[in-house]
Structure formats: C-alpha cells, structure tokens
Amino acid sequence: MRSLSRFLFRRPQLWINRYGIPLRQKCIHGFSSSSSQNNNNSNIKLKTIPLQNYQCNVDENDSKTNPTDFCLFSSVQPIFPNNQMNCQIKIGNLKRITKPLLYTIISPNNGEIFTIGIALSKQVEKSLNTELKVIEQRDVNGNILINDPMSNTFNLDIISKQKNYRYKIIKIEMTPDGIFAQGIPYKDRPLTQAEQQIDIKNEVQQISSLVFQIRKSAQIDRIEAFTDVKQTLLESSEKLTPTKIDELVYQVAAGLSKLQTNNLKLNTSQFVQQLLESQSYVERLFILRKQLENMSGVLDLVNKHFKESDSSLLKLHQQTLAKLATEYIRQNYLKDATTSSSYGGSTGSQSQVGEKQKQSVLVKKYQDRLSLIPDEASRDKVKKEIERFSLLDKQSSEFHKINSYLDEVFSIPFSKFTAVQWDVQYAKEVLNNEIEGLEKVKERIIEMISVNKLKNAGQKAKGFILLLNGPPGTGKTSIAKSIAKALKRNSRFISCAGVADSTFFKGHKRTYVDSMPGVFIRELIKSNTMNPVFILDELDKVSKHQAGGADPYYTLLEILNPEENHNFTDHYMDISVDFSHVIFILTSNDTLQMLEPLKNRLETIDIQAYIQEEKLQIANNFLVNKSIESNGIKQSMIKYDNETLIKIIKAWCYQESGVRELKRCLEKIARKHATNLLIANPNLCEKVDELNQIQFDPTIQSLDLTKDKNLELISQYLGPPIFDIQLEQRSIKKFPPGQVNILTVGGMIGHVLTVESCFDESEVEKKGQIIASGNIKLVLQESLKLAKINAYKYLNEEQKQSLSKKAIHMHFTEGATPKDGPSAGTAITTALISLVTNFTVPSNLAMTGEISLNGQVCKIGGLQQKLIAAKTLDIVDIILPYANLGDALNLPTQLLKGLNLYFVTDYQQIYDLIFDQQIGNVNYTINTIKNGIYETIQNRSKEQIQQSINC
Numbered sequence: 001m002r003s004l005s006r007f008l009f010r011r012p013q014l015w016i017n018r019y020g021i022p023l024r025q026k027c028i029h030g031f032s033s034s035s036s037q038n039n040n041n042s043n044i045k046l047k048t049i050p051l052q053n054y055q056c057n058v059d060e061n062d063s064k065t066n067p068t069d070f071c072l073f074s075s076v077q078p079i080f081p082n083n084q085m086n087c088q089i090k091i092g093n094l095k096r097i098t099k100p101l102l103y104t105i106i107s108p109n110n111g112e113i114f115t116i117g118i119a120l121s122k123q124v125e126k127s128l129n130t131e132l133k134v135i136e137q138r139d140v141n142g143n144i145l146i147n148d149p150m151s152n153t154f155n156l157d158i159i160s161k162q163k164n165y166r167y168k169i170i171k172i173e174m175t176p177d178g179i180f181a182q183g184i185p186y187k188d189r190p191l192t193q194a195e196q197q198i199d200i201k202n203e204v205q206q207i208s209s210l211v212f213q214i215r216k217s218a219q220i221d222r223i224e225a226f227t228d229v230k231q232t233l234l235e236s237s238e239k240l241t242p243t244k245i246d247e248l249v250y251q252v253a254a255g256l257s258k259l260q261t262n263n264l265k266l267n268t269s270q271f272v273q274q275l276l277e278s279q280s281y282v283e284r285l286f287i288l289r290k291q292l293e294n295m296s297g298v299l300d301l302v303n304k305h306f307k308e309s310d311s312s313l314l315k316l317h318q319q320t321l322a323k324l325a326t327e328y329i330r331q332n333y334l335k336d337a338t339t340s341s342s343y344g345g346s347t348g349s350q351s352q353v354g355e356k357q358k359q360s361v362l363v364k365k366y367q368d369r370l371s372l373i374p375d376e377a378s379r380d381k382v383k384k385e386i387e388r389f390s391l392l393d394k395q396s397s398e399f400h401k402i403n404s405y406l407d408e409v410f411s412i413p414f415s416k417f418t419a420v421q422w423d424v425q426y427a428k429e430v431l432n433n434e435i436e437g438l439e440k441v442k443e444r445i446i447e448m449i450s451v452n453k454l455k456n457a458g459q460k461a462k463g464f465i466l467l468l469n470g471p472p473g474t475g476k477t478s479i480a481k482s483i484a485k486a487l488k489r490n491s492r493f494i495s496c497a498g499v500a501d502s503t504f505f506k507g508h509k510r511t512y513v514d515s516m517p518g519v520f521i522r523e524l525i526k527s528n529t530m531n532p533v534f535i536l537d538e539l540d541k542v543s544k545h546q547a548g549g550a551d552p553y554y555t556l557l558e559i560l561n562p563e564e565n566h567n568f569t570d571h572y573m574d575i576s577v578d579f580s581h582v583i584f585i586l587t588s589n590d591t592l593q594m595l596e597p598l599k600n601r602l603e604t605i606d607i608q609a610y611i612q613e614e615k616l617q618i619a620n621n622f623l624v625n626k627s628i629e630s631n632g633i634k635q636s637m638i639k640y641d642n643e644t645l646i647k648i649i650k651a652w653c654y655q656e657s658g659v660r661e662l663k664r665c666l667e668k669i670a671r672k673h674a675t676n677l678l679i680a681n682p683n684l685c686e687k688v689d690e691l692n693q694i695q696f697d698p699t700i701q702s703l704d705l706t707k708d709k710n711l712e713l714i715s716q717y718l719g720p721p722i723f724d725i726q727l728e729q730r731s732i733k734k735f736p737p738g739q740v741n742i743l744t745v746g747g748m749i750g751h752v753l754t755v756e757s758c759f760d761e762s763e764v765e766k767k768g769q770i771i772a773s774g775n776i777k778l779v780l781q782e783s784l785k786l787a788k789i790n791a792y793k794y795l796n797e798e799q800k801q802s803l804s805k806k807a808i809h810m811h812f813t814e815g816a817t818p819k820d821g822p823s824a825g826t827a828i829t830t831a832l833i834s835l836v837t838n839f840t841v842p843s844n845l846a847m848t849g850e851i852s853l854n855g856q857v858c859k860i861g862g863l864q865q866k867l868i869a870a871k872t873l874d875i876v877d878i879i880l881p882y883a884n885l886g887d888a889l890n891l892p893t894q895l896l897k898g899l900n901l902y903f904v905t906d907y908q909q910i911y912d913l914i915f916d917q918q919i920g921n922v923n924y925t926i927n928t929i930k931n932g933i934y935e936t937i938q939n940r941s942k943e944q945i946q947q948s949i950n951c
Helices: 004-010 012-019 023-031 122-141 200-219 242-263 269-277 281-343 348-372 376-391 397-409 424-434 439-455 476-486 519-527 552-559 596-600 612-629 642-652 660-680 688-696 708-718 722-732 778-792 797-804 825-837 863-872 882-889 907-914 942-950
Strands: 068-075 085-090 101-105 116-119 153-158 166-175 178-185 465-469 491-495 533-537 583-588 603-606 739-746 749-760 770-773 807-812 845-847 877-881 900-904 926-930 933-937
Touching (some): 068 085, 068 166, 101 166, 200 281, 242 269, 269 281, 424 439, 424 476, 439 476, 476 533, 476 583, 491 519, 552 596, 612 660, 642 660, 642 708, 749 825, 770 778, 778 825, 825 907, 900 907
Parallel strands (some): 465 603, 491 533, 533 583, 739 845, 770 807
Antiparallel strands (some): 749 807, 900 926
16 A cells, blocks of 8 residues: 555645545645634734835834834745744845844735744844855956846845844835834733633643654655654653743744645745744644644545545456456467467467568558658658657557558648649639629639639649638528539538637647547548648638637638648648648638738638529529429429519518528428428328329419419418518608618618607706617717717707707617617718708618718718618618719619619718708719719709709
8 A cells, every 4th residue: 555645745636636635725724824724723813014115003012112123134935933944035235234134924925024023143144244245355356247136145044033033013114225124022912811721731742742643654755754843842741931832833833834845835934924923822832733733634534535545446456457468368369279270370479470561561551652742851750650650569559649640641642633624614604503693703703713724724733712701691602612613623611610729720739649630631631632622611700719729710820821831730740731732712701700810811702792683583593493392392383483582582581681581481482382282182192103293183283473362372471571561661651850761781781770860858957968779889879979060060040059958869760789880970960950950851862971070971881781771672862972982883783773872072962962942053063873874963053963862
C-alpha cells in the first residue's frame, strides 16, 4: 500500500483527479490564509493599509505613547519572533540605515501590508549597513550600474528583537531615499476571566500530541516536519510561563508554516499575522491548536479513502493482468497451434515473421508513393514517419497511429486533376437552364469564366474565390452548384453554420486521441482531385468567438487567400497541401457579420431579392412541376396560369425575398388535392401499375386553378390571404394630415410602414416636444430631432407658435417590430409639416431618405427590397435620394415599370413637390425614372412637375 503522505505532500492533484476527493480544497479550508476561515477561530479582524503615504487616527491611549521611527521593509514571506529566517530585501536608493528596521507582511489578497509589524534586531541593521558600504565602494570604482535593480537586493538572515518586537504602524512616509514609518508598541491585554480558567497544560499536551502525529505521517515519506521545535518545550513539566508558551507557539507555528508552504504550496501569511495580532498567549494557543486539528482531520480523511481505494486498485490490477495474459496466450500460442496443425509448422516465430513481411510490404508501398508529394520539405517529413513506422512493432501504441497518418497522407490526390473546362457557351446554357432571372449575376459569372479561360489555359489552372451574398431563399446554393456543373467539376458541400472551433477547418494535432484532419483535407480526399469546387455555405454563421481557442474566421484567412493557399498546412497532416487550384464559392446572408479582413479577400456578387416577375418565371419553370411530383401525383392533375400564381405570390408570399414560401404554398395545395383524391376514391391506386392510369380515368377530375370557380379552393387550402385585406385598406384609405408612407427594410425584406402624427393635448407638460411610440431605437430618435429642426424652416411664425403650445405624438406602425435607422428622416419631416399645415399627403406616395441638419437628403440602402414592397402595395410615386440614382438604373426594368421615381438632393425639392400650391414659373431641375425610362426634367416649371405628380 502506498504511503498516504506520498499523495498528501507530493502529489495532491493526482489524488484529486483519480478519486474525486477535493484534498486541495480540504487543505485550503484547514490551513487557509483566508480571513473568513480564520475569523471562525478568533475574534481577530486583520486590517491592511496600502503601501503609500499614510497616517491613521490615534486614540487616546495610543497618543500617550511616544512613536518610534523605523525604516520599513515588506515582503510576502512571513517571519516569526525569536526565529531566524532568510529573506530577500530590496533597499532601493538607501545609502545607509540610520533608523531601526520594521518588517511587515504583504497580504496575498490585495497586495497591501498589515498594520502590525515586527521590529528587527540591531544585528540585521549592522549586516545591512556592511553591505551598503560595499556597494558604495563599488559605485566609486564604477564597477556596477546604479540602475541595476538587482544591485540593491540582498538575501539576509533576519531575526526579531528579543522583547517588545510587535509595533503598530500609525504613519508611513514615502521618500526618494526609502520608505519610513512610525510605530507604537503593540502589547498583550490582560487575560479575561474565561481565559484564566483554561487548563494551559492540557492545551500544550494536545498541541504536542498533534505535532507528534503529523511528524510521524510526514516521516513515512522522508519529509521532515517540526525539526526546529525544541523537544524540551513539548515535553516540559515545569511551570509554563507566558514567555515559554509564546516560544512554543511560534516554534510550532514556524514548523507548520514551513510544512504547508514547501509541500502543500499554501500561503500562510494570514495565519501567521493572526498570531502576531492576538493580544493573549491563550488566544495564540487556540489559533495554533485549531490549525493542527485541521491538519489531523485531513490526514484521517485521506487515510480512510486510501484504505478503500487501495483494495479496489489491487483488485483491478489483478483483473487487468489476467486479461492481458489471456489475450497474449490467445494471440500467440493458440494461433501458432492452429497454423501448425494446418501446415505442419509449429513455431510462434513464423507468425511474427509473417507480420513483419506484411509490414515490409506496407512500408514499400508508402516509399513508392513518396514521390507524389510535390513539396520537398513535406516529403522529407513523411519519409521520417515511414522510417519510424518500419521500426515499430505491431503491438506498439504508435504503430496504428502512424499507420493511420500515412494512409491519410497518401489518400490526398496530389497528382490528380480534373480536365479544365472553360466553355463559355456551355456555361451560359447551364446557368440559363437552372437559374431563372438574376441576369446581372449570371453575366458576372460568365465574365469570371471568360477571364479565367484566357488566364488559365492549362490543365492546372488556378482557382478563384467568389462570395454570393443575398437574402435567404434567393438560390445562392443552387447558383454555386450550377457553377460547378457549368465547369464540369466535382463539387463538395461544406456547411459553416454554427462552426465554433477552428479545428473544424484545420484539424487536430496528432497528439490528441481520435484526432483527424480538417474538413478541407477530408473533402479534398473525397473529391479525388486537386481542383474541385468547394461550396462553403452560410459563411456568415461561423461563430466569431471561441473561448480558450482560435477564432474560426482567422483560420479561414489562410485558405481563402489566393496568395497563400498554395501552402496550406493542416494541423493533423503537418505538411503543405496546394489548394490554389480549388474554386471556392461561398454563400452568406449578411456580410456585416463577417470578419473585415476576410471580407476584403473575397470577390462579392450581391444577389438581390426576387421581383414578382422573376418569382412567376421560377414558379412556371421549376416549382409547379416539382411540387406536384414530390407529392405523388401527375403534373396534369393540377393546372395553374399566370394570374393564379401572381395571386398566390402577392397574397401569401409577398413578405419574402426568395421563393421558399412560394414553394411551400404550392406543395401544400398538392398535398390537399392528393388527400381529397383518396378521400373521394378510397380504392384508388391499390396496385402500383394503376398509378400511371389516373390521369386518363374520366372519373378522376384534375384541379384546374385557371377557372374562376376553383380559385376559392386556394383560400381554403392556404388560409385567408392577409395581404389582400391590407391592400384593400390601402386602396380605399385617404390619409389624414400628418400621415406618410415610409419605405423600410427589415430582415432583408422590404416593408411599407406609415408614420402617424397628431397633436397630443393630454401631455400638458411636454408642450412643443415630440413624443414617439412604435418601438423605435436610438438612431430613429435622433432622426426625429433632425426632422423637427428641418420642419421649422418651412413654417410661418403663426404655425411655429401653435406648434410650441402643443405636444406632438408620432407613432410608427407595427409597434411589435423594433425599428432603427436614419432613412425615415424625410418622411418624418413631411409628416410634421403635413400635420401643422393641415395638408393631406396622397396614400399612394411613399418616400425614403436620410435628412441632414442642413436639409440634405442622403443615400439609403436596400433600394430594391423597398421598391418591391412599394410596388406590391400599388404605391406609384416614390421620392428617393439623388445619391441612389445609380442604384436605381441598375435595377431590373420589370421592377421599374409602373413606378414613378423622383430623385432629390435636399428637402426643399420635396417641399416644392408636395406642399407648394403657388408654384411660379422658374427654372427647375429634377431627375426621374418613369416606367423604367430615365428622364432629366430640366427648364420646366414647378407647376408642370407638380401636375405630373398629382396625376
């Protein structure tokens, strides 16, 4: 059985991990320097002060005592009265010791010093002065550097004064020459009545017994404990005086502190300080006995658990030996016996020779394939692993690790390349057949293919890195797969959503159990070519923060850098692998969530939300047939026309950028129809071969949604069309003064909200202020302030006075949705002017634009999504910032048809377009896009422009 002290004093952490018993925690509770623990033993409250200029308030009793001047030294190492101890002392700029020395302990909790210190003997002062004289002589000779921090640091044997060694610090003075302090003697108080009745001799005997018990346990493992304690003190039968008791206490405490510090790595500063600050030798006995009892309690606990664990370990050891012996017999003797009976051989060495021959064949196979590795340094590294593998025995734990590693290395298709196909015409056909709409996106992809054809005509053509960014459901992943098909290359799909560990991309080091290569190496091996297409989906969903590890985004910087990825090193492989021929196509929904250095390395193609015409084409060419067939019925059994599909798009799918909701609606209609067929015909399709005859059965009627009488079925299948109700309300509604349409973007989808305003007479205390509601955030609140400033510029004095006498309440509809951003500035300003002037803004007019303090209309984002929302709600006239004119000209012509866009540079133009009823014939310039046709209106009167808008 192992000695318990070996685990207690030498390896406490191993004992914790193996048996789950918190020995270190128990030690901390038993011997802790925590003040909260020690306070349970006595009523002493330790006080600390910062090591800086300090002066305390002296009470009446202390003021009668003349303070003593000291030269102050501090350290974390505790010292004991009447015990010599070696300590490191830094003297700073001191040239000579002219005052007595006072030593204080630094608290481990806050770095401050305790208020009670120990005065050192004059012998220490003399030794230090001797050292200072040596330094002074060396400085004169120029043999040392004054700025050397270690030149004024000494290791001295220090000892306290024999009597009256405790002092209380009442003042600290920090000077360039050193730290000085004033202190008054700290003496014991008279014993209390309870303390006088205590049997001191019995307490000393208990302490002696505890010391012998701990010393015996420590000696088992050759650890000396309490060697400096005089045996005569522990066994003294003479009368115990306070001086003798203090000598015993401090000697035992010094031995206990040394044992805990050297072997258990505990800090005993506060335990020692409590002894120093106790004002009764009886109290010091109690503190010491409590510490020794805690040590004894820990020893009992350890001994109990080790008795139980040793028997379990012995039993487990015997079982393990038996299993190993059985396995050895089975693998060697039984196998050899079978071989000898079959072939006449009879030696176990024949089996070993066979295994060696297999290993030699494997080594030869690896060596033959070594030349496939193009990088010389990597080749040398793998060669060393092969040499190691050839020397290992099969029973070695490293054998299978190196074998698996070499298999992974030579699984990389170093010399295999797919034939390069840069056929532009074929790529056009594939993209047109598989991608509906998105003409600018397809045009950009064809340009990239054309450029790469000119640059890379050889078989080992360089790859490229492309980021497809856009709202969900817009076909980014489908486009990526279509690109791979157009290039006739093998594609591998890698989902990055939720990746929070960089080892997913770069693998684990081989030192870990069950380590493996990263996903890039694994997918490269599966593709069996060095120039596949890697599709990294949902790149913006990679976790940005990894506690205790590398950020996954920074790992991607290496492989997604065209200048560096020819030398990619996986943690598991630890060799260079060339990824420069791989085409990386990445998809994301929002580049704002991506790391900026990574974003700068990528060529981005923005995919905008689908317009209604594009959704219609996708439905006709892809979704209708796919949704019908996926639900087990024939295409001819459900018929759609354009009007029906547009109704579904507008009524149930208007709040999505892509076509996923449209696909779900069509699939739901197919499921409902399939269910109705089987309910009406229970015996339908009892045999598999009857399935193809359903469409020819005259008794089975198809669902013809091109007829008006069947359109009501759509509402029954999909539920009430909420959008139709909203559209109907907007078409018949006439806005009151103070209400304006705002174009916004939320969740990558365009919305048309309204801002409503009215005078709030209930808020008497907020006259002239704007009260806002509708879940608005900080930036939108700032837009309210800017809008109020700009609105005042267009009001007369009477209107300004009426506005200052009332509070205005502004509400933004859809209050459950948080709203923020600056693009509502022009609409808020218009709503304020409309309310004060009692002017009605048309309900088919909307606007968006940030407004500055001087009335400039600034650029906004999400233009296409906003125009889609406006067109869906039959809003015709839209006022936009002039800075977005270039964005509007790049939009699809089908989206711009039926819209009148007016581009303004400042709010004065908006005011003239909407409010000015007395427009004079002055030259005026404004840019418009009507029905997709760009027009610069120049040298026309404002009246003509106003008439154009009113129409």
